[in-house]
Amino acid sequence: xxxxxxxxxxxAGTRFWPAxxxxxxxxxxxxxxxxxxxxxxxxxxxxxxxxAEHIYVVTGESIAEATRTAVPQIPAxxxxxxxxxxxxAPCIGWASWVIAKRHPDAxxxxxxxxxxxxxxxxxxxxxxxxxxxxxxxxxxxxxIVPTRAETGYGYIEVGDxxxxxxxSHSSRETPSRQQxxxxxxxxxxxxxxxxxxxxxxxxKHLWNAGMFFFRxxxxxxxxxxxxxxxxxxxxxxxCDASSADPSTVARIFPTLPSISIDHGVMEKVPRLAVVxxxxxxxxxxxxxxxxxxxxxxxxxxxxxxxVVEGQGNYSANFGKARQIALVGVSDLVVVCTDDAxxxxxxxxxxxxxxxxxxxxxxxxxxxxx
Amino acid sequence: xxxxxxxxxxxAGTRFWPAxxxxxxxxxxxxxxxxxxxxxxxxxxxxxxxxAEHIYVVTGESIAEATRTAVPQIPAxxxxxxxxxxxxAPCIGWASWVIAKRHPDAxxxxxxxxxxxxxxxxxxxxxxxxxxxxxxxxxxxxxIVPTRAETGYGYIEVGDxxxxxxxSHSSRETPSRQQxxxxxxxxxxxxxxxxxxxxxxxxKHLWNAGMFFFRxxxxxxxxxxxxxxxxxxxxxxxCDASSADPSTVARIFPTLPSISIDHGVMEKVPRLAVVxxxxxxxxxxxxxxxxxxxxxxxxxxxxxxxVVEGQGNYSANFGKARQIALVGVSDLVVVCTDDAxxxxxxxxxxxxxxxxxxxxxxxxxxxxx
Numbered sequence: 053x054x055x056x057x058x059x060x061x062x063x064a065g066t067r068f069w070p071a072x073x074x075x076x077x078x079x080x081x082x083x084x085x086x087x088x089x090x091x092x093x094x095x096x097x098x099x100x101x102x103x104a105e106h107i108y109v110v111t112g113e114s115i116a117e118a119t120r121t122a123v124p125q126i127p128a129x130x131x132x133x134x135x136x137x138x139x140x141a142p143c144i145g146w147a148s149w150v151i152a153k154r155h156p157d158a159x160x161x162x163x164x165x166x167x168x169x170x171x172x173x174x175x176x177x178x179x180x181x182x183x184x185x186x187x188x189x190x191x192x193x194x195x196i197v198p199t200r201a202e203t204g205y206g207y208i209e210v211g212d213x214x215x216x217x218x219x220s221h222s223s224r225e226t227p228s229r230q231q232x233x234x235x236x237x238x239x240x241x242x243x244x245x246x247x248x249x250x251x252x253x254x255x256k257h258l259w260n261a262g263m264f265f266f267r268x269x270x271x272x273x274x275x276x277x278x279x280x281x282x283x284x285x286x287x288x289x290x291c292d293a294s295s296a297d298p299s300t301v302a303r304i305f306p307t308l309p310s311i312s313i314d315h316g317v318m319e320k321v322p323r324l325a326v327v328x329x330x331x332x333x334x335x336x337x338x339x340x341x342x343x344x345x346x347x348x349x350x351x352x353x354x355x356x357x358x359v360v361e362g363q364g365n366y367s368a369n370f371g372k373a374r375q376i377a378l379v380g381v382s383d384l385v386v387v388c389t390d391d392a393x394x395x396x397x398x399x400x401x402x403x404x405x406x407x408x409x410x411x412x413x414x415x416x417x418x419x420x421x
Numbered sequence: 422x423x424x425x426x427x428x429x430x431x432x433a434g435t436r437f438w439p440a441x442x443x444x445x446x447x448x449x450x451x452x453x454x455x456x457x458x459x460x461x462x463x464x465x466x467x468x469x470x471x472x473a474e475h476i477y478v479v480t481g482e483s484i485a486e487a488t489r490t491a492v493p494q495i496p497a498x499x500x501x502x503x504x505x506x507x508x509x510a511p512c513i514g515w516a517s518w519v520i521a522k523r524h525p526d527a528x529x530x531x532x533x534x535x536x537x538x539x540x541x542x543x544x545x546x547x548x549x550x551x552x553x554x555x556x557x558x559x560x561x562x563x564x565i566v567p568t569r570a571e572t573g574y575g576y577i578e579v580g581d582x583x584x585x586x587x588x589s590h591s592s593r594e595t596p597s598r599q600q601x602x603x604x605x606x607x608x609x610x611x612x613x614x615x616x617x618x619x620x621x622x623x624x625k626h627l628w629n630a631g632m633f634f635f636r637x638x639x640x641x642x643x644x645x646x647x648x649x650x651x652x653x654x655x656x657x658x659x660c661d662a663s664s665a666d667p668s669t670v671a672r673i674f675p676t677l678p679s680i681s682i683d684h685g686v687m688e689k690v691p692r693l694a695v696v697x698x699x700x701x702x703x704x705x706x707x708x709x710x711x712x713x714x715x716x717x718x719x720x721x722x723x724x725x726x727x728v729v730e731g732q733g734n735y736s737a738n739f740g741k742a743r744q745i746a747l748v749g750v751s752d753l754v755v756v757c758t759d760d761a762x763x764x765x766x767x768x769x770x771x772x773x774x775x776x777x778x779x780x781x782x783x784x785x786x787x788x789x790x
Contacts (some may be wrong), residue, residue: 381753407727
């Protein structure tokens with residue numbers, strides 16, 4: 053069997069404006085310091101398990117070039133460019149159809165391109181366990197063991213431990229804190245605070261981190277069964293030899309049903325497996341997350357700013373070298389690029405989107421969006 | 422008689438960092454919007470009264486070129502470059518010695534280069550009145566009528582109205598709100614808050630705005646009488662034909678006594694005249710002043726930033742075009758250049774200096790100071 057990865061890198065995130073742009077979304081940014089993009093980190097993390105030639109990156113046409121530059125080790129023919137975003141089912145479906153032709157026996161991991169993993173070794177252990185579970189013929193996901201009553205994520209309710217099998221037995225010899233795979237009962241939408249607390253206390257709900265594992269033939273079967281329209285579109289789109297003739301993709305891809313893999317497939321299969329994961333996961337959803345993950349000084353300030361009489365600030369500069377100075381302010385986010393600066397309270401990091409709306413409303417002569 | 426102006430433009434202000442730098446101090450910045458520097462505004466304001474060829478600008482050697490560029494209408498030979506700052510007495514003394522050779526009958530106004538004048542017509546009326554008063558042989562200053570109990574300025578205590586004379590009579594026909602010149606009793610250092618309130622209530626104290634008026638021969642006499650060391654230094658320094666041989670200046674100027682014209686001369690003369698001034702004066706001492714003088718939106722935000730859910734912010738950008746966005750923050754100063762950003766509460770604008778100290782302490786590899 054061949055381990056294959058599909059990395060979903062089509063996001064156009066605006067939550068990190070002004071760092072993130074339509075032409076440079078979150079996954080292409082070195083959001084957590086250094087010079088390495090989130091996408092490149094994602095690739096590097098799995099290289100011990102998956103050869104570069106078996107890693108597929110699905111991205112958008114408008115950022116194709118920037119994506120290729122970010123991960124030069126990935127063969128160009130493995131970078132699939134969506135002419136337009138149609139949610140995750142067409143994204144994963146397309147890549148699966150392409151992979152099925154090249155490696156009919158592949159076992160596949162689907163990973164987001166813009167998450168942070170605090171413990172890559174534990175992460176890789178979980179990936180292997182999930183692949184082993186998927187080898188049994190089960191569509192599998194990793195559910196993150198919650199560490200707080202988070203209302204911003206979807207959850208997966210899990211049931212009993214899956215019965216052990218020959219292949220899954222082997223992976224149970226991995227470090228003891230790795231938990232056994234469980235039966236996935238249902239996907240749950242973002243809860244309110246009370247419900248989130250119940251989930252946390254109950255121990256039966258894990259965070260849906262958008263990671264999926266399957267034998268490529270099982271995913272194809274599931275799409276044929278539950279999204280037949282998508283399956284026939286993919287058949288048409290990939291019937292030529294190269295499997296990715298641009299004009300065919302341009303014609304057919306936009307007609308595919310826009311639906312998530314969760315709703316379209318995972319929720320509908322009779323048996324779903326969930327591997328609980330504890331490896332310092334963060335979806336890095338806002339500058340608040342970036343602050344949480346950043347190295348901080350004794351006053352909880354993270355980032356390169358000189359801070360005088362201030363605590364809990366997060367600063368970042370994504371442009372040319374620049375001195376940021378904060379005097380007498382606390383709990384602020386201050387982020388610069390060469391053409392923009394944002395200042396927002398750290399706990400309102402999500403409201404970066406309000407700035408984008410306001411700039412759209414006034415017009416954007418500087419093209420900073 | 423010839424009206425002559427001395428504009429003191431040697432300041433190295435750091436209160437507007439990162440906009441102000443050692444190489445680009447406050448007077449060379451367009452601090453109040455537009456593209457015109459404070460110095461150029463100062464020159465433009467007095468051109469109706471003083472020909473450009475009779476305006477002298479005293480500046481520092483390190484900013485000589487930038488100063489010439491800022492006021493191209495001023496003859497190069499009228500720009501006097503101090504090799505080092507020695508306070509205002511040597512500055513005004515040097516210019517006076519130079520002027521005395523060219524225009525022995527000149528009546529002179531000495532003006533700071535970095536103040537804002539809300540009502541230039543009233544300002545010019547006051548200047549003419551002060552020149553008329555000085556024509557009587559009195560060293561004269563303009564005292565600003567206080568509008569608040571300010572503790573940041575020095576004051577001048579005034580006495581009776583000066584007796585009218587032939588020439589001062591003519592200027593009393595200027596607009597009726599112009600007040601008559603009074604006897605200057607004494608200079609007073611910056612008061613505490615209680616004392617400042619007494620000054621405001623008493624009506625006998627005016628703000629010392631650093632503007633001086635005299636017949637050039639009177640100033641020369643006063644310096645010879647009260648600062649003989651300065652006088653003899655100036656005699657030596659200006660004995661050659663050009664009056665400003667650079668090597669002579671470089672040799673002698675740094676040896677001149679470092680003292681203010683207030684302490685060295687104005688406080689010591691037996692009779693001082695003070696013209697009360699009411700013309701929307703501001704010394705633009707910090708970003709707080711800049712905010713006060715700025716056009717503001719309905720939420721009291723001044724400057725080019727897009728502000729969402731915030732009040733009373735001041736923003737400015739002195740670099741390339743850049744979008745500043747403020748979300749959910751109030752009463753902040755956010756100022757950018759191409760290589761630096763500062764964020765400080767508006768009411769702590771004076772504490773910009775703390776940022777400079779902190780940057781000095783950590784080293785300044787980016788050369789932003």
